[in-house]
Amino acid sequence: MQEQLHKLLDEVLAGADEEETLSIKQLLNGVKRKQNHINESIIGGIYAMDKCSEDGNFTISIPITAVTHNSLNIVHGGVTATLVDTAMGTLANMMLPEGYGAVTTNLSIHYLAPGIGEELTASATIVHKGSKTMVVDGKVINSAGKVVATSTGSFFIIKKQ
Template sequence: MKEQVEELFKECLSEATDEDLQIIKQLLEGVQRKCNRENGSIIGGIFAMDREMKDGHLEVSIPITPVTHNSLEIVHGGVTATLVDTAMGTLANMMLPEGYGAVTTNLNVHYLAPGVGEHLTAHAEIVHQGSKTIVVDGKVVNSDGKLVANSTGSFFIFKKKQ
């Protein structure tokens, strides 16, 4: 496997543009962030997600780079959805007692403006926490503070296997 990866890496580098090199660098840094446990998932590492708890709600930010772009050179809607789902799901899981987890059962994303600027930040806040589900409100803003997306998510609570 290592030899296949090395060969593919050499092929990619041989004809890479500056943008391609930037993308390769971000992907490798993402793997490194996951290995160093700076992010809990490869997605969090590749998108360079940073999180911060503020006044009872969670913020998760990512830089806008060619890795996040669609063919129109704005943030891909799926990246925006992943960002807000991550923020809402992380907050839902943080609210649970030891031994419990929560997974997304429903995600609604209303896109309001293109993802442009230096970074996107998702804000998540608990709307309702019951014994079986948690409902979370999410908003995504760009680096200028413009609202990019408004979201809600429902999360099913389950007991983790020991």
């Protein structure tokens, strides 16, 4: 397996332009971030998600790179949705007692502006916390402070097995 991986990496790097080389570096650094426990998941590592929680505010930021771009060279809507869902889900899980988790049951997102600039930051706030469900609002802004998307997520509270 390792030999096949090295061969594939060599082949891809041999034909890669600068943007593709930087993307490969970001993907590999993402795996390293997961291995070093900087991020809890591979996807969090690949997007270099940085979490911040202070004074009751919770945010996750990602750099805008070729890995986040769609064919129009703006952030892909699915990346924006992943970012805000991760922020809302992480906050929901932070509010639960040990042994419980929250999973997304519904995600509504409204795209308001293109994802451009240096980074995107998603913030999340609890709207409702019941015994079986939670509702969380989210907002994504770019590095210039422009709102890129707003979102609402519903989460089902489950007992971990």
